[in-house]
Amino acid sequence: MRSYRQWCGLAKALDVVGDRWTLLIVRELLLRGASRYTDLQQGLPGIATNLLADRLRHLESCGVVRREEANPPVATALFSLTPWGEGLRPAMLALGHWAAPMMLKASRQRDTCMGHWLALPLESCLIDRTPSRRAVTLELRTGDDSLLVETSEGGVRVRRGSAAHPDAVIEGPPDLVFGLLVGRTDLAAARAKRLRFEGDVAALRRVQPRAPGARPG
Amino acid sequence: MRSYRQWCGLAKALDVVGDRWTLLIVRELLLRGASRYTDLQQGLPGIATNLLADRLRHLESCGVVRREEANPPVATALFSLTPWGEGLRPAMLALGHWAAPMMLKASRQRDTCMGHWLALPLESCLIDRTPSRRAVTLELRTGDDSLLVETSEGGVRVRRGSAAHPDAVIEGPPDLVFGLLVGRTDLAAARAKRLRFEGDVAALRRVQPRAPGARPG
DNA sequence: CCGCATCCGGGGCGATACTG
DNA sequence: CAGTATCGCCCCGGATGCGG
Numbered sequence: 001m002r003s004y005r006q007w008c009g010l011a012k013a014l015d016v017v018g019d020r021w022t023l024l025i026v027r028e029l030l031l032r033g034a035s036r037y038t039d040l041q042q043g044l045p046g047i048a049t050n051l052l053a054d055r056l057r058h059l060e061s062c063g064v065v066r067r068e069e070a071n072p073p074v075a076t077a078l079f080s081l082t083p084w085g086e087g088l089r090p091a092m093l094a095l096g097h098w099a100a101p102m103m104l105k106a107s108r109q110r111d112t113c114m115g116h117w118l119a120l121p122l123e124s125c126l127i128d129r130t131p132s133r134r135a136v137t138l139e140l141r142t143g144d145d146s147l148l149v150e151t152s153e154g155g156v157r158v159r160r161g162s163a164a165h166p167d168a169v170i171e172g173p174p175d176l177v178f179g180l181l182v183g184r185t186d187l188a189a190a191r192a193k194r195l196r197f198e199g200d201v202a203a204l205r206r207v208q209p210r211a212p213g214a215r216p217g
Numbered sequence: 218m219r220s221y222r223q224w225c226g227l228a229k230a231l232d233v234v235g236d237r238w239t240l241l242i243v244r245e246l247l248l249r250g251a252s253r254y255t256d257l258q259q260g261l262p263g264i265a266t267n268l269l270a271d272r273l274r275h276l277e278s279c280g281v282v283r284r285e286e287a288n289p290p291v292a293t294a295l296f297s298l299t300p301w302g303e304g305l306r307p308a309m310l311a312l313g314h315w316a317a318p319m320m321l322k323a324s325r326q327r328d329t330c331m332g333h334w335l336a337l338p339l340e341s342c343l344i345d346r347t348p349s350r351r352a353v354t355l356e357l358r359t360g361d362d363s364l365l366v367e368t369s370e371g372g373v374r375v376r377r378g379s380a381a382h383p384d385a386v387i388e389g390p391p392d393l394v395f396g397l398l399v400g401r402t403d404l405a406a407a408r409a410k411r412l413r414f415e416g417d418v419a420a421l422r423r424v425q426p427r428a429p430g431a432r433p434g
Numbered sequence: 435c436c437g438c439a440t441c442c443g444g445g446g447c448g449a450t451a452c453t454g
Numbered sequence: 455c456a457g458t459a460t461c462g463c464c465c466c467g468g469a470t471g472c473g474g
Contacts, residue, residue: 051465
């Protein structure tokens with residue numbers, strides 16, 4: 001990218017991650033951990049392959065991404081975030097949090113959706129109302145993916161995976177799962193729309209935020 | 218901007234503020250408050266005027282920016298952030314904070330610099346070590362601009378302006394002022410490089426962070 | 435298959451000129 | 455002062471090719 005040539009933190013950040021697709025690549029690396037080129041491509045529908053290669057090179061040269069050849073038996077390269085690259089997490093959470101209202105009002109019809117994309121907005125929206133009690137785990141199944149929501153230090157951590165004995169399992173289309181978790185949709189109404197909920201309703205109530213976020217406009 | 222068409226908070230945010238120059242325009246509005254077109258242009262060296270117009274229209278249509286004609290005697294338009302637009306502040310602080318190491322190592326020679334740009338990284342770096350004591354005010358003079366740093370709720374708020382009786386005044390080139398405040402440069406060393414410090418050194422010590430931030434690479 | 439490089443058409447971007 | 459108009463260029467998007 002052309003540099004803004006401004007001695008300003010925000011401008012410097014945008015010199016590194018301001019290009020189109022760049023922050024979404026970082027998102028994939030953050031949510032997936034070390035990934036192969038092809039897996040990144042699959043998580044970024046619509047990206048041109050040369051762009052992905054360009055961006056990865058740029059991020060590597062800036063010290064955000066590390067590229068390493070996997071162990072000899074596996075003939076593949078792995079891309080992952082450096083510690084400094086992981087430092088982008090708060091900024092990405094903040095951006096996702098800011099955009100949460102758009103996720104609720106948006107007509108999801110024309111948007112592609114992958115389950116693990118929910119991780120960022122959920123981590124910035126959900127809370128732990130009773131941090132002193134033992135941690136609970138929710139498992140989200142959105143068709144293509146499986147996410148774990150775990151209470152942690154007054155908030156929640158969200159990661160891909162599944163648990164042996166989650167306190168509750170929520171299964172359904174991503175927008176319904178999201179709407180239920182953030183308190184936009186009632187449990188009964190969600191169930192009427194083919195959402196499955198099994199387990200402890202108290203675990204759900206425990207992580208739901210108190211009020212919906214600010215609205216645009 | 219072309220939409221990513223992903224049902225993901227981060228992607229939705231980038232659909233709105235991911236275009237080139239857009240976040241920098243929001244930065245100017247955040248730091249300056251309601252601004253005229255020309256003032257924005259002057260705070261964004263290098264931006265093409267058609268781009269500024271395009272971006273402002275886009276942001277207005279998205280509900281981030283509000284445009285209003287000033288009172289009849291003044292024949293000018295004013296642009297300002299909507300409340301939702303102001304909600305971008307935490308995300309911009311996080312991005313600026315992430316990039317702070319680049320501000321220290323960067324060769325500032327080729328970068329243009331305006332004093333009020335320091336406000337974002339300072340607000341995310343500085344702290345108030347003794348929040349129980351009465352608030353203090355530092356005034357920064359960087360040649361083109363004057364900034365006020367005020368302790369507030371364990372951190373600091375930074376805004377343009379000057380004070381009648383600040384606890385300390387720091388005057389000099391922006392990089393020196395910044396280096397001194399974040400603890401990168403020693404006061405004696407800074408003075409040797411033509412930085413002027415007047416007032417209470419304790420006020421400076423009170424807001425300096427404990428450790429420098431993480432390093433890239 | 436995996437990880438790109440190359441090629442090409444279209445549009446976003448950068449700079450200048452001009453106008454109500 | 456607050457933009458619009460215009461134009462060249464380069465970035466981006468999409469397709470294909472290609473070596474390991």
